Amino acid sequence: MDPTKIGVHRRASAVPARRTIRRLGGMIQPARQINLALLGFGHVGRAFAHILLKRRKWLLKEFGLEWKITGIATRNHGMAMESAGLPVQKILRAWKSGRILDRYHSGPACSSTTDFIRLCGADVLFETTLLELSGEPATTYIREALGAGIHVVTTNKGPVATHFRALTRLARLRGVRFLYEGTVMDGAPVFNLMRQSLPGTRIHSLRGILNSTTNYILTQMEQGASFGAALQYAQDQGVTEADPLLDLEGWDAAAKLSILIQALMGGSTRPEEIRRKGISEDSGKLVRGAVRRDRRLRLVARAYRQGEKVIGKVEPEELEMFDPLAAIRGLSNILVLNTDTMRELAIVENNPGVEQTAFALFSDFVTLLRRPQA
């Protein structure tokens, strides 16, 4: 696999009998082919597949690109590889519990996910497995893929927060991209914004509301709901992490903050080095006290420079009503950047859902098509 050839990928076996052609400024050019593999095919992975199908024409028009999915591997639904491309639409329609993928498998036998990565023939691996704070086993998979010269796009905070330097270094070494827009604020451009739209900018400090579950609970409690009822509702909506303590104790926000510090501020603060205080049933008193004083309690993540170091904190804070963070309600998120070029710039994502996380994968995919090397 030669990742530098992503723009001119034309495997003899991969080109269909009647080659797709397109007109570009009057010239007829064959479409370039790209192979994608999905590791994890839960809500986000499937929503991403829907986006790919919907944007097939757009990708062809914009990049002269034809894609196929040559592999999907999951924890509970089996695994499938097909070098001619899996019938994604059919798989999505037939989706249900059980090892449904196995029947579409037509490649060599795989005994492990590592085998899958090595054999699936992908140019790009989209990794959306579950968050484990340790970052494993996802880090092993990502390392395997990058090492094999496969671009990796992930929405998984664990590996990025815990092994940021090692993984970005490995990607650079192998001349491929390692992108992770979906790890913070779903598809709202954060890393891409800095990379593309704030050239030469230094972030002095940043703060934000990065965890939807706790913000939802706090704003529900403001309106009189109990902690338990608000948490239950958030869980019913499917927005909490599989283990809700990761949200409540501030681990999710700390992992995101750690990624922001490492990717945007050049710091090296890992999740466990972030001062962290979450919310619990006892927060009710603080919430009500804040409302009485015409203020709002929010779980605020902040990072600031102290000499050469970047300090990170995740804590409930009582905010003035006119603070932009106080206006963020429900599942919405905000990130406020304090910069040398643009002073204070904020980005707000309103009530995101699974489609927005999936859009992050698509947006990273486009980023790497535009610039296959970092």
Add this chain to the structure above:
Amino acid sequence: MDPTKIGVHRRASAVPARRTIRRLGGMIQPARQINLALLGFGHVGRAFAHILLKRRKWLLKEFGLEWKITGIATRNHGMAMESAGLPVQKILRAWKSGRILDRYHSGPACSSTTDFIRLCGADVLFETTLLELSGEPATTYIREALGAGIHVVTTNKGPVATHFRALTRLARLRGVRFLYEGTVMDGAPVFNLMRQSLPGTRIHSLRGILNSTTNYILTQMEQGASFGAALQYAQDQGVTEADPLLDLEGWDAAAKLSILIQALMGGSTRPEEIRRKGISEDSGKLVRGAVRRDRRLRLVARAYRQGEKVIGKVEPEELEMFDPLAAIRGLSNILVLNTDTMRELAIVENNPGVEQTAFALFSDFVTLLRRPQA
């Protein structure tokens, strides 16, 4: 001038005796040279020159680029051309009223701005002359430059709002870029955000607070200030347009909204086609009424689709306190995009100043260095 050669510009006369070299992946490469001209050298133009000086090393490192300013033309301070590059630092230090530029002139005599554009030898023209709603004379200058194969970057709303199609078409035809990030929300990425970070996205509708002067006045009146005092203060801060009626009657917001509609939504709604209602002394009653109802009055710009058309409106609206627009106070701006990929996404610029508008010019400059053709 061959704009497609922006990346490899090395005029014999422009290369210094000892050629600047840089290392790139072990190879030594001569720096590429680029000539810049500034049309207008007021607060924004001078702030931009400061940014260029400050980022000289960054541009060399990032793009292997050396720049010089070969021309500056102004309405009241004279004009200067120098093919070897003007002594910008010296000019900035010596800046005062009077035709100070003339003494640095060493090119052929220019009898008009059009002459200047033709003769200044620029690869990129930065246009920051005063806003005239008609778009003239700036449109003539921009057309002249684009026609001569010169990239144009502007912060001037008039020409972009009034002649969007013609100017973008001309730029495409000549293979150069026409960029205008600074026309809306100063340096906050709006057009660049859509272009780079929201691939394949369609905007269903948008709304925002786009004019700082009126927002400042409304939020001051909320706190008890009189209309006159608030306006006076805004004028003292230098944030109003030269003619404050352009702000108060909603023309500035309408021009910005028209640009958003044309550039981001594919519409063709021009400023005069936007339903427009401004604020005045009489707005005090509305402001106080809103506050009594625990709400806020804001001058809201909105655009939405109606069949094939895009409708634009600029009007004072009474908003609920939790509306993100209600939280925007003072000189701050907000733009909320309602999209098919990201649902609702907002960008907020807090208390911008002249440096932020100048950063828009720099940010567009980097955009065109990365992608010299649209």
